[in-house]
Amino acid sequence: MTSIATLGSHCSLQVLKGAKDEGLKTILVCEKKREKLYKRFPFIDELIIVDSFKEVLDQKCQSILEENNAVLIPHGTLVAQMSSEEIESIKTPVFGNKWILRWESDREMKEKLMREAKLPMPKPVTEPSEIEKLVIVKRQGAAGGKGYFMAANEGDYNAKRNQLISEGTISKDETLYIQEYAAGVLAYLTFFYSPLKEELEFFGVDQRHESDIEGLGRIPAEQQMKSDKVPSFNVIGNSPLVLRESLLDEVYKMGENFVEAARRVVKPGMNGPFCIEGVYDENAKFTSFEFSARIVAGSNIYMDGSPYYSLLFNETMSMGKRIAREVKTATESNQLDKITT
Ligand code: ATP
Known part of the structure; x- marks a missing residue:
């Protein structure tokens, strides 16, 4: 067994x-x-x-x-x-697919796969001197938002970077990644692709709550301006979200494009759970800053099933259970090699 x-x-x-x-x-x-x-x-x-x-x-x-x-x-x-x-x-x-996890961890490979999947992305900024609009500065790998900061120009970038170095949050020789800041409603879209059924399922949406960028939003501008603290994007927890139904078609399209792109780029493709992470702007246009090529912690909010999975399954289905169902089906039909690497 x-x-x-x-x-x-x-x-x-x-x-x-x-x-x-x-x-x-x-x-x-x-x-x-x-x-x-x-x-x-x-x-x-x-x-x-x-x-x-x-x-x-x-x-x-x-x-x-x-x-x-x-x-x-x-x-x-x-x-x-x-x-x-x-x-x-x-x-x-x-x-x-354990090979795709490298594409998640390496910022350049990540960008390449996202471009291949035609996901609309915020513009990367190669040098601090080229910062023209508000940017977010990130660390390599899945740092969970810790030590990330926003900067409005090169001077602001240097001041904040130096402050985080002196606080010991980031190291002096760390390569940082700069990207234009995309404003809007956060939405982390989770999917499951089954190579057994050759089908993409949309599981659900969550939002990440990040400290203390969210804490900053709770204090009046007057106090914000007096504070010299660099707010971070350290993830604390997640909460559920449902989308306007009219957005769903586009969501499936993004998921399908991602699965197809992954199949071309890193065999055997994007099998199992994955998440496309981004924001919806005022025109309901999605910009994606990130993907995770495996189960995300945001799925923990749906341990008793998600709204979208209740449309697909006539039983309570968490992402954990969905994964186990796939393993069980593959074991019974002698196809474990199709769903593992
Ligand atoms: P993970 O833990 O998901 O691997 P990560 O370290 O790879 O995270 P991101 O998910 O890229 O980092 O970013 C962390 C957070 O920073 C996001 O949840 C989001 O709130 C914010 N963020 C990242 N990029 C952008 C952007 N371009 N515009 C606006 N907010 C952003």
Whole structure:
């Protein structure tokens, strides 16, 4: 029997609960410090206790996963804490496409795939001296918005960068990525592509709540102007959103374009869950600043099913359960190689 394994963080509870509901064995790779937390949840069958998540690469951990015919579900913590080389060297079958995670982590590759998918993107700015409009300055990889800042011109950029360096938030030799700031309503669009059904499903929308850029919006301009704090975009949590129905057709089109582009660029393509992240402006035009090529933590708000999945499934379906359903179907029909890498 196949089992489902993941790292203890991000969306692991949802993933393993969904797997248990599908009748699969569940395994959590768990840091010692979190053992007490995860032991509270009876749907976790086995804990592999580690000092650091990198131990997932060790022979000991890999053997346990192999004995259990485990499929490893990648999520944001895996991407944030391991290099692309390390992820690609994992011997346990990884759900979806582990090769595309490199395209998520590397800003240039990310931009290339987004262009290939014809996603409208904010303009990148190559040099601080070329900042003409309000920009957002980002770090490499999935930093979760920590240490990101906004700048209006080169002087502003240098002042804020220096301040964050002196505070120890970013390092002096860190390459920063500058992009025009896109104003509007945040919308993180989550999809699931099933290579078994050859079908794209739209799962739902969430919004990220980020500190303390949101905190700044709660204080009057007078106090904002007196503050010399550089607000960050550190994600704290997520909340649900539904879209105007007239926007849905375009949403599916974006998802389909992304799946087709990924298939051309990084075989076997975009299998499993993924998320296109951006904002809708005043004309309901979407601009996308980012994608995640795996399950996102925003799907945690729909552990009891999402509004859009309730239209597709006559049962409660979380993203964790959807993943487990795909693994189960593939196992039963001997097609695991189609949904893992
Ligand atoms: P993740 O944790 O999703 O991997 P990340 O570190 O790759 O995040 P982004 O998602 O690109 O970073 O950006 C973090 C946050 O910064 C976004 O959620 C959004 O609020 C804001 N943001 C990023 N790019 C832009 C932009 N061009 N315009 C406006 N806001 C932006």
